[in-house]
Amino acid sequence: MVNVPWTANRVCFAAAGVAYARFALTLSMCVCLAAQAPPPASTRGSIRDLTQVSLEDLMAIEVTSVSKKEQKLSQAGAAVFVITQEDIRRSGATNIPDLLRLAPGVNVAQVNASTWAISIRGFNEVYASNVLVLIDGRNVFDPTFSGVNWDQQDVPLEDIERIEIIRGPAGTVWGANAVNGVINITTKSAQSTQGGLVSAGGGSSATAQGLVQYGGTIGDKGAYRVFGRYTDNTGSLFPGGASAADSWHMMHGGFRSDWQLSKQDSLTVQGDLLQSRLGQIVTYDLGVPRTSNGLVSEGNILGRWKHTFSDRSETSLQVYYDRYERNLLPYTMDEKRGTVDIDFSHHFAAGSRNDIVWGAGLFSTNDQLGPGKTVSFMPAQRRDNRASAFIQDQIKLTGTLSLTLGSKFEYNSYTGYETAPSAQLIWTVRPDHTIWLSASKAIREPARYDTALQYGASTVPLGGAAAGVLTIFGTPNVRAEEVRAYEAGYRTQVSKHLSLDVTAFVNFYRRLSTQEPGAPYFVSVPNPQVVIPVYLQANAHARTTGGEVSATWMAASRWKIVAGYTQLHIMATRDPSSHAGIPQVAGYSPAHQFQIRSLVNLSSRWEWDTSLAYTGRLTTQGIPGMARLDTRLGWHAGESLEFSLVGQNLLSPGRPEFVSQEGTVSTLIQRSVFGKATWRF
Numbered sequence: 001m002v003n004v005p006w007t008a009n010r011v012c013f014a015a016a017g018v019a020y021a022r023f024a025l026t027l028s029m030c031v032c033l034a035a036q037a038p039p040p041a042s043t044r045g046s047i048r049d050l051t052q053v054s055l056e057d058l059m060a061i062e063v064t065s066v067s068k069k070e071q072k073l074s075q076a077g078a079a080v081f082v083i084t085q086e087d088i089r090r091s092g093a094t095n096i097p098d099l100l101r102l103a104p105g106v107n108v109a110q111v112n113a114s115t116w117a118i119s120i121r122g123f124n125e126v127y128a129s130n131v132l133v134l135i136d137g138r139n140v141f142d143p144t145f146s147g148v149n150w151d152q153q154d155v156p157l158e159d160i161e162r163i164e165i166i167r168g169p170a171g172t173v174w175g176a177n178a179v180n181g182v183i184n185i186t187t188k189s190a191q192s193t194q195g196g197l198v199s200a201g202g203g204s205s206a207t208a209q210g211l212v213q214y215g216g217t218i219g220d221k222g223a224y225r226v227f228g229r230y231t232d233n234t235g236s237l238f239p240g241g242a243s244a245a246d247s248w249h250m251m252h253g254g255f256r257s258d259w260q261l262s263k264q265d266s267l268t269v270q271g272d273l274l275q276s277r278l279g280q281i282v283t284y285d286l287g288v289p290r291t292s293n294g295l296v297s298e299g300n301i302l303g304r305w306k307h308t309f310s311d312r313s314e315t316s317l318q319v320y321y322d323r324y325e326r327n328l329l330p331y332t333m334d335e336k337r338g339t340v341d342i343d344f345s346h347h348f349a350a351g352s353r354n355d356i357v358w359g360a361g362l363f364s365t366n367d368q369l370g371p372g373k374t375v376s377f378m379p380a381q382r383r384d385n386r387a388s389a390f391i392q393d394q395i396k397l398t399g400t401l402s403l404t405l406g407s408k409f410e411y412n413s414y415t416g417y418e419t420a421p422s423a424q425l426i427w428t429v430r431p432d433h434t435i436w437l438s439a440s441k442a443i444r445e446p447a448r449y450d451t452a453l454q455y456g457a458s459t460v461p462l463g464g465a466a467a468g469v470l471t472i473f474g475t476p477n478v479r480a481e482e483v484r485a486y487e488a489g490y491r492t493q494v495s496k497h498l499s500l501d502v503t504a505f506v507n508f509y510r511r512l513s514t515q516e517p518g519a520p521y522f523v524s525v526p527n528p529q530v531v532i533p534v535y536l537q538a539n540a541h542a543r544t545t546g547g548e549v550s551a552t553w554m555a556a557s558r559w560k561i562v563a564g565y566t567q568l569h570i571m572a573t574r575d576p577s578s579h580a581g582i583p584q585v586a587g588y589s590p591a592h593q594f595q596i597r598s599l600v601n602l603s604s605r606w607e608w609d610t611s612l613a614y615t616g617r618l619t620t621q622g623i624p625g626m627a628r629l630d631t632r633l634g635w636h637a638g639e640s641l642e643f644s645l646v647g648q649n650l651l652s653p654g655r656p657e658f659v660s661q662e663g664t665v666s667t668l669i670q671r672s673v674f675g676k677a678t679w680r681f
């Protein structure tokens with residue numbers, strides 16, 4: 001039997017560390033106690049203080065990702081973590097993937113300068129197929145490889161209002177591919193970004209970053225903002241110091257306009273144009289490392305109309321069009337894709353006990369996949385459609401107990417009719433103590449990769465001078481992957497200074513992807529060769545168990561500590577009908593992750609923020625457990641001018657975080673320093 005890497009889904013194994021945490025906490029305490037001088041009268045209140053946002057305010061943050069309606073975070077019946085704009089500003093991150101490191105249960109591993117593997121609750125890989133990502137309601141999931149191209153997902157970090165992360169299935173509301181979670185990025189309205197903004201920075205890895213933005217009004221009913229952004233990232237290195245030829249250059253322009261047409265009607269229109277050039281070393285040429293230079297172009301336009309009938313009834317209609325092209329020839333392929341999505345939802349109260357959200361949608365995408373040297377798709381063009389409807393009802397059983405029931409109903413071009421039901425029981429013991437239970441089902445819709453791929457992966461010696469070409473083929477009639485998930489959570493504000501969020505889960509997966517060997521055969525066209533076929537099928541299953549804990553502690557009026565811990569265990573086995581190798585999915589994500597962040601206001605003008613994270617070892621990839629230390633020093637020169645100096649990955653000069661199984665050669669993630677200035681006017 002040919003031993004082929006099991007590329008479908010990945011997961012975890014490892015342990016956590018504490019010594020560096022003690023160092024960070026002790027150092028933060030010393031600095032905090034040494035910086036208690038009152039702020040000058042001229043600047044008092046001009047700089048955002050940690051005391052301006054209480055734990056009660058954080059628990060009362062409105063989230064929309066759980067049920068497509070606004071509800072308090074403290075009352076959500078799901079494992080939700082919110083990254084706020086203040087978290088973003090003080091993180092020192094320069095891109096969205098690094099921001100996601102702030103959330104418990106999210107595994108972020110950088111592969112090279114422009115490639116990341118990002119997953120929730122395991123199954124990590126470059127194309128993590130079980131996580132749905134949205135930007136202002138626009139679905140950025142790639143139907144070709146069933147994942148997210150993170151080098152295309154760029155939003156000015158200053159414009160992000162919040163990032164809502166759901167850990168666990170959310171198929172009832174969001175449909176296909178919301179299997180292990182949803183990452184929903186919401187940007188600020190145009191009204192809240194009036195005036196000008198200029199930001200410029202540079203450093204050892206992100207050589208240069210620049211943002212120019214301006215917002216204004218349109219009559220007495222509208223507001224707008226326009227921006228242009230440029231990023232230049234230098235290439236990383238291989239072990240031994242050789243260049244990885246993976247530099248990354250990106251230009252991004254966009255706009256957003258918001259209109260209050262009447263007391264009942266509001267309209268949002270926004271769009272983006274993006275182009276990036278990226279390099280990397282790939283092994284698509286029968287396993288031989290080659291330099292590949294790619295060009296990525298994308299444009300999108302989105303409109304959203306909201307109408308309020310009363311304080312008990314409102315509707316939303318969203319339409320967007322997205323088109324992109326990824327030219328990664330000669331070794332991989334040229335991908336062109338256009339997508340239209342129409343989504344309608346209606347939220348209303350029925351009587352005193354029922355709060356209902358229902359909706360319907362149409363999704364259509366068409367592609368052209370030009371063949372590369374060893375990668376092709378048959379057929380090369382295809383249009384896929386998906387029609388859906390959903391309903392969810394939150395039923396108030398008593399003054400403190402509610403039950404939410406709902407389901408998604410979808411019809412897709414691959415597997416036909418699918419459902420995604422869910423049930424949530426929420427008990428508000430007291431206003432600051434919530435217990436919730438949930439059961440749900442979600443599916444991953446097959447992608448073009450699963451059904452139409454033809455990939456000459458490597459050569460295999462056959463004896464003497466003869467060799468065969470190991471070729472991976474998709475299977476046209478593959479069924480959808482499925483998860484049945486059971487979760488329990490407890491969310492509480494222990495005291496005025498401490499909040500706690502605990503979640504436990506067990507998930508059962510069916511029809512996970514396997515690579516099934518076939519009988520070798522000889523072909524004469526285009527070149528005489530022996531083909532050793534491997535077929536992508538769905539003959540594995542898995543069970544995952546684990547939990548997440550996050551806590552926020554206001555240690556002092558100028559000092560906040562946020563900590564999180566994640567534990568995950570996965571057991572994957574093949575079905576009796578399978579002839580594939582034993583699934584190695586449990587070694588692609590860590591079993592343990594730990595993070596602690598310290599945010600200190602040294603004075604009214606100075607901030608010092610430190611993050612220490614530990615990620616457990618990846619057993620299949622041979623990557624040991626590692627600690628990462630990031631720190632940021634910020635200075636407000638006035639109400640409109642801010643400077644920051646950031647150090648990332650300070651504990652190591654360079655290390656690998658992930659070994660890609662998708663043909664991209666992994667590089668060392670290096671220690672880096674980055675300086676930034678932001679001027680608002």
